[in-house]
Structure formats: structure tokens, C-alpha cells
Amino acid sequence: MTAVKNPRSSGDGSSRQDVSEPPQAVADKEKRHMPTMGQTGEHAGETAGLDAKLQTVIGHKLKAMFDGVANAPIPEKFLELLSKLDSQEKSK
Amino acid sequence: MSSDTVKQGFIDAIPNLRAFAMSLCGNLERADDLVQETMLKAFKNIDSFEEGTNLKAWLFTILRNTYFSERRRTKREVEDADGIHASRLAVHPEQHGHMDMCELHDALKQLKDDQREALILVCAAGMSYEEAAAISGCAVGTIKSRVNRGRAKLSEIMGITSAEEFGPDAATEAILNESGGYLRQA
Numbered sequence: 545m546t547a548v549k550n551p552r553s554s555g556d557g558s559s560r561q562d563v564s565e566p567p568q569a570v571a572d573k574e575k576r577h578m579p580t581m582g583q584t585g586e587h588a589g590e591t592a593g594l595d596a597k598l599q600t601v602i603g604h605k606l607k608a609m610f611d612g613v614a615n616a617p618i619p620e621k622f623l624e625l626l627s628k629l630d631s632q633e634k635s636k
Numbered sequence: 637m638s639s640d641t642v643k644q645g646f647i648d649a650i651p652n653l654r655a656f657a658m659s660l661c662g663n664l665e666r667a668d669d670l671v672q673e674t675m676l677k678a679f680k681n682i683d684s685f686e687e688g689t690n691l692k693a694w695l696f697t698i699l700r701n702t703y704f705s706e707r708r709r710t711k712r713e714v715e716d717a718d719g720i721h722a723s724r725l726a727v728h729p730e731q732h733g734h735m736d737m738c739e740l741h742d743a744l745k746q747l748k749d750d751q752r753e754a755l756i757l758v759c760a761a762g763m764s765y766e767e768a769a770a771i772s773g774c775a776v777g778t779i780k781s782r783v784n785r786g787r788a789k790l791s792e793i794m795g796i797t798s799a800e801e802f803g804p805d806a807a808t809e810a811i812l813n814e815s816g817g818y819l820r821q822a
Contacts (some may be wrong), residue, residue: 561776563696582655582822583672592787592812594784594791595797596729597811598791598796599787601811602759602787602790602791603759603787604811605736605737605740606659606740606755606756606759606760607759607760607762608737609741609760610655610656610659610735610756610760610761612655612657612737613651613654613655613658613659613667614651614654614655615651615655615666615732617670618647618650618651618654619654620741621672622668622671622672622675623647623652623670625675626643626646626647626675628677629675629679630643632679633679633682
């Protein structure tokens with residue numbers, strides 16, 4: 545399989561995506577740039593190999609790791625920063 | 637544009653942004669710095685945000701772009717022994733062993749950036765492939781590929797070839813005892 549190189553990405557997986565571009569515009573651009581990939585055909589072989597239960601458990605662990613922080617209360621500093629930025633915005 | 641709507645949107649997004657940043661950095665202090673930087677940039681560019689579109693995805697995009705451009709600048713390896721402390725946050729020890737979380741963080745750090753990001757967005761943050769693709773700036777098929785490869789690499793790094801090897805804990809037991817189990821299909 546020849547990987548079609550994303551014209552915007554560099555080797556380390558980063559993207560020169562403009563920070564101000566909303567994701568939908570990016571996705572639309574992506575559709576125009578990229579030829580239609582035979583997704584099931586090209587990638588089918590990559591889903592096989594890892595035990596199904598192992599995949600599930602890994603996913604579960606990743607989610608638990610994420611939720612550990614996502615469920616923690618928001619530190620005050622963020623709310624303070626938000627209020628400050630918000631009032632700056634309002635005073636424009 | 638209603639500033640209060642946006643402000644509430646930010647508040648709602650912060651916990652997930654912190655979790656995303658933490659998963660990328662492996663260090664909660666750096667993660668929180670990253671989130672604050674993201675908030676500053678978001679407000680600075682707020683006029684480019686289209687109200688009604690996905691604010692969370694927009695913020696995630698700003699965060700990951702900030703993170704990756706920082707990495708390019710400093711060319712620093714994601715290393716952090718203190719990151720282990722972060723993994724103790726709100727993870728129930730009886731459900732997920734502490735050792736598991738440390739191992740998972742360490743293994744994640746060894747993945748390539750794009751695979752780590754894809755795994756976090758899809759498997760950890762529970763985003764759709766489409767949403768993850770938009771945030772990462774790549775095709776949906778690319779995300780699927782990165783998730784599969786990342787997952788395989790992760791188990792290789794941790795030296796685990798079957799679910800049972802993850803060790804005894806309530807959550808894993810529950811999954812192993814399920815006949816089918818939920819599985820995110822690629």
C-alpha cells in the first residue's frame with residue numbers, strides 16, 4: 545500500500561494547520577486534496593492481529609487514564625484566567 | 637456572538653483539554669501550562685471561530701498545534717518521571733492498578749507523536765474518527781491506521797500479548813468475563 549502523503553504534514557506527525565481554521569473547513573479541504581482511499585481494502589489487514597479483548601482492554605485503560613483528569617475538578621486558576629480574558633474581550 | 641455562550645463552552649471544555657494535554661505531555665504541570673496557552677490563543681483568535689461549529693474540536697486543534705510546534709522548537713524528548721504522579725489523579729486504585737497507569741504513560745511516551753495523538757483522541761477521549769481526523773489534519777483512513785498501529789505498538793512496548801496479562805483488577809476482569817465486549821471497529 546502506498547501511503548498518500550498528507551501535503552500538510554511533516555515527518556513528526558505535526559501539521560502546519562492554521563490555528564484559526566475551524567475543523568470543518570479543514571475536513572472539507574482534506575476531501576478535496578485527498579483521493580478517495582479504499583479504506584476497508586487498504587486497512588483491513590491492519591485491524592487483524594491484535595486480540596479483540598486486548599484491544600478492548602487497552603482502550604479501556606486509555607480511557608481510564610484520560611477520565612482520571614477529565615473528571616477532576618477544574619483548578620481555580622483556569623476560571624480566573626477565563627474571567628480575565630472574558631472581561632478583556634467585553635471591554636473591546 | 638454571545639461571549640457568555642463561548643465562555644461556558646470553554647468552561648465545559650477545560651477538563652477534557654487538561655486530560656488531552658496530560659495524555660500528550662505526561663506531566664500535569666506542563667499540561668496545565670499548555671491549556672492556559674491554548675485559552676490565550678483561542679481568545680486572541682476568537683473572531684475566527686464560527687459560532688455553532690464544534691468549539692471543543694477547535695480548542696483541541698489549537699492545543700495540539702501548540703504542543704507540536706513547541707516540540708519542534710525545543711526538539712525535546714517527552715520524558716518525565718514526575719508524570720507518574722499525574723496518573724494518580726482520580727483513577728480508582730481498586731479498578732485500575734497504579735502500576736498499569738504508570739506503565740501505560742511510559743509506553744505512550746514511546747509511541748510516535750501521530751500514533752499517540754490518534755490513540756488519545758479516539759480511544760481515550762472517545763472522539764469519532766472524523767472528529768479526530770479534523771483535529772489532526774489528516775484523512776479518516778490515516779487516523780484508523782494510526783489507531784491500529786499505535787495500539788499494536790503499545791502492547792508490544794508493554795510486552796503484553798493477551799488481555800489476561802494486564803493483571804488482576806476489577807475493570808479488566810469485567811471485560812474478560814464478557815462474552816463479546818465492546819470493541820471499537822476500525
